[in-house]
Amino acid sequence: MTGASTLAWMTLLLPLASAAVITLGTLKNHRLSANLSIGAILGAFVCSLLLFLSASSGESNLTWIAIGDFNATIGVKLDRLSALMLLVVTGVGALIHWYSQGYMEGDRSYARYFASLSLFSFSMLGIVLATNLMQMFIFWELVGVSSYLLIGFWHERPAAADACKKAFITNRLGDFGFLIGIIMVWAAAGSLNFGLLEKAMQEQPELLGASAGLIGLLLFCGAMGKSAQFPLHVWLPDAM
Known part of the structure; x- marks a missing residue:
């Protein structure tokens, strides 16, 4: 290719x-x-x-x-x-x-x-x-940084400055869960590459064991923050 x-x-x-x-x-x-x-x-x-x-x-x-x-x-x-x-x-x-x-x-x-x-x-x-998940997390954080820059573009206005800080902090809460989920995937599977993970899961469906549900929830935390889903939605009204 x-x-x-x-x-x-x-x-x-x-x-x-x-x-x-x-x-x-x-x-x-x-x-x-x-x-x-x-x-x-x-x-x-x-x-x-x-x-x-x-x-x-x-x-x-x-x-x-x-x-x-x-x-x-x-x-x-x-x-x-x-x-x-x-x-x-x-x-x-x-x-x-x-x-x-x-x-x-x-x-x-x-x-x-x-x-x-x-x-x-x-x-x-x-x-x-x-x-892979590591690369995704890096770019995920870059989205957070660039969102911070755009939300706080008129940083001389107190409302904009407060809104970008609120968005940044709230998203870090979700991203922390995302990062923990990634670490748990690495600990269980020994790889973060999407292709290798897919193959390993097909060969061994129980690869993630009892922690599979928790890992899924932690990874979802990142999406909750970025897409302003409850309870990490509080930053969105101020950012509009």
């Missing part, structure tokens, strides 16, 4: 490149910053569309930490579900970017907004393409 993996990496990295270029080089040029951000998400959408139409599947991994027997990888995993979600994230993201041109027009931090929006897009795409 060489061609498909290249498209997947491009889908992931285009918004990151946009955020980096805006932050490091074009903050004073509002129009160029917006165009870079919009161009990146549109490019990611085109790549996503090609991936969806190609119906490719598989994964591509790079080793980023290797210590003794411990080997942590970062990669991209493609299947029909991830291809569909790539279209959703980049498609909706492109519409948000386009709308933001007019909505944020005249704001003195116009370029910073688009840098934060590109970072958010990168983080969301990282979750969709993650090959």
